[in-house]
Each structure stands twice: as C-alpha cells, then as structure tokens.
Amino acid sequence: QVGGAMIEGQMQTDSWRTFSGFFEAAGATVFGFVVLAVVSSAVGYLLASWWWQRVVRRKRAKRLRSMEERLDKRLGAGRG
Template identity: 40%
Template sequence: MPTRAAMERSKYLKPIAHRILVSELWRFTRRSVPRGVALGMLAAFLVPVGQIFAAVFLALPVRANVPIAAVTTFITNPLTYPFWIAAANHIGKFILQMDAMTAGQPINTQMQSEFGQWLTWLVREAGVTAFGFFVFAIFFAAIGYLISSWGWRWWIGRKRRDRLNKILGERSGDGQ
C-alpha cells in the first residue's frame, strides 16, 4: 500500500490529490463506512469496467470511506461475473415480464438473415440484463448500507458493553 506522501507525489494523482487525500475520506466512522459500502455496491453493478475508480470518485462528494468503497466493488469480480450476468438476466426478465410478451414478427422475417436474428436476440437480452444490473445496484446498495450501519452499531455497542463490564468487574473486585 503506498504511503500518503507517495500518493501526494504521484504525477497521476497530483491534480486531484487535494480532494482524494482528505483524512475524512480515509477514517472509519459510523457514517462514512455505510456510505462507502453503498457506493461500492452501486459502482460494482452499474459500471462494467473500472468499478474501483468509479467508486472512489463517487465517494468524494458524499464523504464516503474510500477504501471501503473500493473493496466493496470486488463483489463483482471476474470469477463471479458470469453468475451475476445470469442472475441479472433472470431478474430483468422477471420484472419486465419478457417471457410473457409475444414479440410481433416483422414483415420481412424471411428476408432477415441468421445474423440479424441473433443480433436482435442479443440486443433484447442485453437490455433485460442491463435492467437487472440496475435493479441489483439499487437493491444491494440499500441492503449494504443498512447491514453495514447495523453492523457498525452492534460492533460499537459490544465494545462499549465489554469496556463497561471490565470497569464494573474491577470496581466490584476492589470493594471486597
């Protein structure tokens, strides 16, 4: 992992270093972590290539945690992407009810080549899959935000409870 000074000196980051190296974007707080998770999920499903860069640049204006936003994009990695494509296609078809629709046959069906039929099918499936990815982006961003904020609250509550039990245990041991 490069140091802060190395990132400040980088010729690629120099124009935006003053924005991306703000310490607020790198702290783990109860507000920035859920924002980072939500933006990472959103970028993971909406941007097919360069999800990490998209998540980082989305994190800047909303003060989300940059490392969390970048790491969360790995939910759609090259190994899991075929699964997500198939799932997005099924969800898109289910929501749009594409199987229930009967596509009208064009007048020149006999004149359409096999390549033309394949291209028509590909465009229809790509649209349905893109809609499925949009649904996934919204759904997983919302769920990720809620789960991470609840998880943060649980984790901090557990730490406080353990600290309080330790303090009460020391006090009760002193009085006896």
C-alpha cells in the same frame, strides 16, 4: 492449430452475437435488471455495514461496562 483458432474465434463471435441479439431484443429490461442489481446490492451492503457496526458497538459497550464493574469491585474490595 489454425483451424482450431478459427473455430474458437467463430464461437466467440457467435456467442457475442447471441448476447448482442438478446440485449437488442430485451435491452431496456436487461438494463433495468442490471441497474436494480447494482443499486440493491449497494444498499444492502450499506445496511449490513450499519447494522453490524451497531451490533458491535452495543456488545463493546456492554463488555466495557462489565469490565468497569469488575474493576470497581476489585478496587473496592482492596480498600476495605
């Protein structure tokens, strides 16, 4: 148990060192990629949200116009 925990802890430390070394070697590039990923995903989310609201708004307006026309026909037919 103790030996396994030491090996596991050593593996985590080695993994962290490897990651840390990679970040030191290409720090600016990695940081730039992370910033680019965060910003582009946020912009994509906002654009998709805006576009989806637009699509739903147009469909709803069309549906409401259709319902209004059908109601007018029914009310007009009932009067005559």
